[in-house]
Amino acid sequence: MLLSNELRSKYLAFFKEKGHAIIPSASLIPENDPTVLFTTAGMHPLVPFLMGERHPQGKRLADVQKCIRTGDIDSVGDAWHLTFFEMLGNWSLGDYFKKDALAFSFEFLTSRKWLGLDQNRLHVSVFAGDKDAPKDTEAAVIWESLGIPKERIHFLPKSDNWWGPAGQTGPCGPDSEMFFDTQKQVGELVGKTPTEKFSDGCSKGRFVEIWNDVFMQYNKTAHGLFEPLKQKNVDTGMGLERTVAVLNGLSSVYDIDSFKPLMQKIKSLSGAGLFEKNLSSGRIVADHMRSAVFILGDSKGVGPSNTDQGYVLRRLIRRAIRHGKNLGIEKDFSVEVAKVVVGQFGSVYSELGKNQSFIFSELDKEEKKFRDTLGRGMTVLQKALDSVKQSSDRTLDAKIVFDLYQSYGFPPEMTGELCREKGLEVDLDGFQKLLTEHQDLSRKGAEQKFKGGLADHSEETTKLHTATHLLNAALRKVLGPHVFQKGSNITAERLRFDFPNPQKVSEDQLKQVEALVNRMISEGLEVKMEILPYEEAKKSGAMGVFEEKYGDHVKVYTVWNPKTKEVFSKELCGGPHVTNTREIGGFKITKEEGVAAGIRRIKAIVVSP
Numbered sequence: 001m002l003l004s005n006e007l008r009s010k011y012l013a014f015f016k017e018k019g020h021a022i023i024p025s026a027s028l029i030p031e032n033d034p035t036v037l038f039t040t041a042g043m044h045p046l047v048p049f050l051m052g053e054r055h056p057q058g059k060r061l062a063d064v065q066k067c068i069r070t071g072d073i074d075s076v077g078d079a080w081h082l083t084f085f086e087m088l089g090n091w092s093l094g095d096y097f098k099k100d101a102l103a104f105s106f107e108f109l110t111s112r113k114w115l116g117l118d119q120n121r122l123h124v125s126v127f128a129g130d131k132d133a134p135k136d137t138e139a140a141v142i143w144e145s146l147g148i149p150k151e152r153i154h155f156l157p158k159s160d161n162w163w164g165p166a167g168q169t170g171p172c173g174p175d176s177e178m179f180f181d182t183q184k185q186v187g188e189l190v191g192k193t194p195t196e197k198f199s200d201g202c203s204k205g206r207f208v209e210i211w212n213d214v215f216m217q218y219n220k221t222a223h224g225l226f227e228p229l230k231q232k233n234v235d236t237g238m239g240l241e242r243t244v245a246v247l248n249g250l251s252s253v254y255d256i257d258s259f260k261p262l263m264q265k266i267k268s269l270s271g272a273g274l275f276e277k278n279l280s281s282g283r284i285v286a287d288h289m290r291s292a293v294f295i296l297g298d299s300k301g302v303g304p305s306n307t308d309q310g311y312v313l314r315r316l317i318r319r320a321i322r323h324g325k326n327l328g329i330e331k332d333f334s335v336e337v338a339k340v341v342v343g344q345f346g347s348v349y350s351e352l353g354k355n356q357s358f359i360f361s362e363l364d365k366e367e368k369k370f371r372d373t374l375g376r377g378m379t380v381l382q383k384a385l386d387s388v389k390q391s392s393d394r395t396l397d398a399k400i401v402f403d404l405y406q407s408y409g410f411p412p413e414m415t416g417e418l419c420r421e422k423g424l425e426v427d428l429d430g431f432q433k434l435l436t437e438h439q440d441l442s443r444k445g446a447e448q449k450f451k452g453g454l455a456d457h458s459e460e461t462t463k464l465h466t467a468t469h470l471l472n473a474a475l476r477k478v479l480g481p482h483v484f485q486k487g488s489n490i491t492a493e494r495l496r497f498d499f500p501n502p503q504k505v506s507e508d509q510l511k512q513v514e515a516l517v518n519r520m521i522s523e524g525l526e527v528k529m530e531i532l533p534y535e536e537a538k539k540s541g542a543m544g545v546f547e548e549k550y551g552d553h554v555k556v557y558t559v560w561n562p563k564t565k566e567v568f569s570k571e572l573c574g575g576p577h578v579t580n581t582r583e584i585g586g587f588k589i590t591k592e593e594g595v596a597a598g599i600r601r602i603k604a605i606v607v608s609p
């Protein structure tokens with residue numbers, strides 16, 4: 001049995017031997033990146049260095065990075081999904097490239113001194129090439145020279161073998177992935193070529209990816225071009241839990257050594273026979289509690305709240321408690337379970353030990369608060385669901401979702417899940433609307449209370465925030481799709497917006513932009529906020545800096561006409577915004593100037609209509 005601690009330490013020892021500096025895991029809470037709530041991959045905290053910034057530890061780095069991906073939180077409970085996981089990675093910042101990267105990977109996986117895998121059970125994929133970048137025959141030749149025969153080297157397209165920003169700009173490149181043949185009996189593999197058979201085997205779970213070597217050599221520009229980066233980098237990622245499971249022939253990540261004490265603890269707290277009957281609830285409790293402990297115990301740890309990371313944390317804890325109910329756990333249990341996590345990971349992540357009293361007290365507070373209202377909320381929901389079952393649209397009304405949220409602390413996602421378990425739907429859009437209206441009202445109320453009715457600056461900046469989105473969209477319409485937000489700064493008096501454009505924006509163009517923004521204001525478009533899983537937001541075409549392949553939940557603001565469904569602007573943004581563009585009043589551009597080669601700056605103000 002390969003143990004988690006063993007894989008972690010072997011990995012670091014191997015790369016140390018190859019001249020890599022071992023760096024500690026960065027915080028789970030990203031710095032200077034408002035577009036994602038959590039660190040989602042090892043490369044995330046290293047982006048500036050991949051772009052050419054000098055790293056204090058040198059050009060060869062290796063680490064184990066704490067990651068949170070809540071994008072597929074709803075899949076947790078099956079055999080493979082986790083919201084918290086550890087990612088092993090090695091980096092070359094403009095040092096070695098393909099040849100050494102692949103040779104390192106191969107040696108670590110197959111050498112008897114390290115993992116000693118049977119190389120006949122390895123398949124690899126390489127980039128097939130397209131209009132943006134050539135076919136990666138170089139990687140294929142290297143794999144062959146290492147001993148992987150042609151029929152186990154598969155050329156696959158960008159959708160499989162490319163890492164980088166799908167949206168706007170940033171470092172990216174082709175990758176080469178390593179797969180382990182689990183030799184699971186999945187029936188005959190279908191396909192004419194070895195690669196077709198391989199793809200079929202992947203979808204049936206016979207071949208499982210264990211490592212990804214990315215050759216980061218391009219920067220995707222705002223014009224959609226792939227320009228060579230200043231330096232050629234290597235970014236690799238190996239999911240620790242998954243690799244331990246696969247290499248030990250286990251059929252679930254929850255069966256690996258580091259999950260065992262946690263699962264046992266949860267089982268011992270459960271009612272007789274209930275753990276076995278509700279295995280997915282047991283897994284959800286284990287996963288969510290692990291994530292909660294790591295978020296609370298982080299050096300930048302946050303407590304449960306109703307915004308951003310704190311909200312995700314609250315959702316994780318409350319969902320764990322509600323699934324604990326499925327296991328028959330009615331008394332407080334989060335601290336007991338958290339103690340197991342801290343006991344197990346404290347020696348690897350010393351921050352957990354340091355912050356343990358914060359972890360336990362926050363969990364205890366949150367659990368008590370929620371347990372207080374959970375039972376009553378469930379009764380309210382149960383009654384409502386009984387009548388929804390009789391209704392024609394079988395959809396739970398937004399007002400009830402809002403009431404459950406407001407009075408009983410039910411995260412709307414949890415209410416949604418409870419409805420779906422009964423085959424019913426839920427009006428989450430309507431909930432968002434009620435929430436926004438409510439926040440608006442309480443903001444106005446608070447202003448009146450504390451500021452004696454004086455105009456509040458925050459109201460002006462909120463208007464300017466939304467005006468910035470309108471300006472961005474209008475510039476794209478008038479000047480072209482090469483425009484994007486390069487920089488933005490808002491004070492109580494004005495907005496400032498920097499964007500790429502090869503020449504000065506003419507008087508006439510400025511007039512058109514201003515008129516278009518004013519038209520959108522007078523049309524009274526609605527501003528809708530949604531919290532979407534990263535992948536979904538990306539697919540929806542929202543503008544913003546997408547620098548990750550997977551991710552977390554992000555906030556998306558859409559300015560649209562709900563009647564015609566016409567969307568004027570859709571952007572990733574932290575907010576806040578007005579709820580209707582009419583609130584902005586009017587818009588006036590006060591200045592246009594150049595700030596750097598190819599970068600223009602517009603200053604503008606909001607005015608009374």
Ligand code: SER
Nearest residue numbers: 041043212235236237
């Ligand atoms: N960035 C790649 C990944 O997360 C390799 O580390 O898979």
